[in-house]
Amino acid sequence: MTDELTRLANSVLWPGFFGTRMPAWLRDALEQELAGVVYFGQNVSSDLALLSGEIHAANPDALIGIDEEGGSVTRLEVATGSTLPGAAQLGILDDIGASASTGAELARRAREVGVDVVLGPVADVNTDPRNPVIGVRSFGADAARVSRHVAATVQGLQNGGVAACVKHFPGHGDTHLDSHHALPVITLDPSEIEEVHLEPFRAAIAAGADTIMTAHIVVPAWGEQPGTLNPVVLGRLREMGFEGVIITDALDMAAVRESVGLGGGAVQALAAGADLLCIGNPTNPGDAAASDQDERDFLAARDAIVVALRDGTLARERVEQARDRVRALAAKLRAATPAQAQPFDGASIVARSLGVTGELDAAASALSVIDARRRSTLAVDSAASYVADALAGDGFRVRLDVTRATETERDAALDAAIAATAAEGRLVLLIDRPDVDADQRALIELAAARAPEAVVVNVGLAAQHPLPLPVIEVAAASRVGAEAARSRLLTP
Template identity: 40%
Template sequence: MSAELLRWADACILPGFDGPTAPDWLLRRIAGGVRGVVLYHGNMDGPEQLADLTATLRAENPDLLIGLDEEGGDVTRLHLAEGSPWPGNLALGRADDLDLTRRTARAIGTRLAGLGVNLDLAPVVDVNTESGNPVIGTRSFGSDPERVAAHSAAFVTGLQSTGVAGCAKHFPGHGSTTVDSHHDLPVVTEGRAEFEATAFPPFRAAVAAGVAAVMTAHILLPAYDRVPATVSRTLLTDVLRGRLGFQGAVITDSLEMDAVHDRYGIAGTAVRAIAAGADGLCVGTHRGEARARMLRTELAAAVTAGELPAERLAEAAERIARLADRARPGRCLTDDQDDIGMAAARRALLADGLPELGEAPVVLEFQDEPTPAIGATAWGLGEVVAGRLPRARVVPVTDPAAPLPPLPAGGPVLAVVRDLHRHPATRAAVEALLAARPDTVLVEMGLPHHRPAAAAAYLATHGASRAGALAAAELLLGRRPQRPAPPA
């Protein structure tokens, strides 16, 4: 097994690790040839810690690729404790201002660059045509392919103007699925023409905008292949590179996800993905050292055994090297990062029939089980309202089937939900609440696909960002913004 093969294999592996401190094994591997890492929830403990972590990693290789998922909105790595200061894609699609999207993405890139991150695994360019989609939802710019395409290109342009590389995901399109690929393999039954008319325009737009990377989806499309997209040469090489003309780096979604892990294992998926046309392998965080070592050996062994062409592994390694060379954030400082987030969040609000709130509302926050992509990120409205109205009472509702606490006879009640249409028990509890208290204000912080007929007062934020919560509180409390959005 040659040193050259092992070097190529190392370059394709994007390992993760547990905890806020870089382990010694990873520092050794970076010094020895690993070209990139991906950071996850467990690696984050505030901006100062992240800046120290990236500096430690890059001390072993100044050209290291350091990536994470900073989408804005529901999916944030930088702002787990308080929620994102930038609204997510659905809110940006609702505002439908391409310059606002571009400037929001530029603000995200500026923040990442300042913390030593040079690859953002964003934007999500999936067209969310399935209201029950458990994994995309508010992460999408919407359900209209052309609108999603336009905002995808704007996001890529704004983000990459900072020198931070973008990554359009999840190819060939995760928006019409009803299964979360973290847990099982989604199957898309549409024919090619129908699927491409909806799913492909945003990827074409992102490629035309010069997106540096594309992430694969662990989904099965029988109209194209009998294997998941991540390991499909038809989709990654013939379609993405051949038909769509993409020349950048193809990065897999996490190999830990059950959609592929349960079928091929980590090593089996890795070898198949590289053979199909992928270049970078998101390994995940579990057993990081052992998996990185195992994958290095297995990729090189696959070449030796004739299962993986040597030139394909060399090509993948070269693409990752080019991506790392391209992802060099410049000095891009702006003073409107949070202002632009608030401007976008205000534009995204949908309000109807809102009453004047008194000084002591009861805020019922219906908790849901977060998806693995979102994780335990703070969301909700209660803390923001209580910060402005000290007499407000915030009540987390963890079991919607249990009786709600007694409510005051005349005071205002806010019911805060996320994706009400996807949670039958919460929907039943909210409808019972509205029957008993028709003056309840329903605040939807997810997809606004179900507004109960009895909800006379309704507010939708189009995402669960901190910016969205602040904008909603301004509107509910009658405190309008004093400053206009800053000039471009």
């Protein structure tokens, strides 16, 4: 029989899990007041709505979240690529209506499969172009622009009957490390953090955001602990007027797992003021992940909370406060009446956001694609094949890991792509890091010498330094973005 403290611990935990069916341990926990679950790509199938129904049957108050942003980060369309505009594309277009309608469409899709909370939008102001984890997930590098699009997206999502989860407080945009693998430190002057990186969160709060997600980043001016575990940082969020649910970024990420540990992180996050603890993606340990890593991670967090409650390390009142906030959100969402869905044309929005640098020659009849993008990360499926497939169509494509490729392998890929290019075809170099990846730039320079009619399609941050070939700036590694670039190259 589950004791009262175990139920209390369950009520603030939000685990991920393996597979497309509900495991027995998860069903048991849901029946014992587990707050809910978070979906990742590994959970998505054609039966997702059925799975959500089973979860809600086990616990009608369960909150089901999904790590879905559109653009470069999709779980709902994990197999085929997103058909929603990404944040950078919306920021480039700077059409508030497009951001609001994109949020509304995402809400419609989420509700269709039984999802209650969308982990987005990203409110980070991407001021460091080296940023390996945010980049085109952000609306841009200007705080005012990011702020207005965050607010519009929040309103679109929440008018559509789901909760928005604005991330990653106090701002992950000025980092060059990925907190999935390390602990980033923000050395900015506090005044710059206040004036730039907190501004979109103020806009989100003013727009009525239901939840805000923390970042595993250290701001030395506010203490040595990462934001997720830091009462000064989370207290700052409350001082800004936020009364909703504070959700942690995944506690199984290396920034927490390899410092204080998942259990220690769970206790410290609650003590610091967090309300709902995301135990995220059980693949975070990488090759070290066990076949039952999902259950292990859940138990590590739950048991640590129970021990801390029993020995007084963690105040029961604090956890009850967190539980009550989570339950209030669940009740609000159950009672929500979504706005009527409106027609949505994501492809048109994306096409309007495309940028072209340099002169494109006459339309090509076919495309041969060398996919030289960086490898995928836990946060972003950077090298997903659907981008190159959509860009190439029926044409030639080859994947080239330029960081690891030998000169011979690089030359062979170029030879094959050039040979496959018909008389009226065109060689396309698909990239995502032109300003910070010397190997991508070197490949472009070599291609320019050997195939001067070639073109670059960049799905990352726009190139700030001139390239020797024309560039189509797509600003998202998505299917709809690749289709828009293909259409631009094939249409006279």
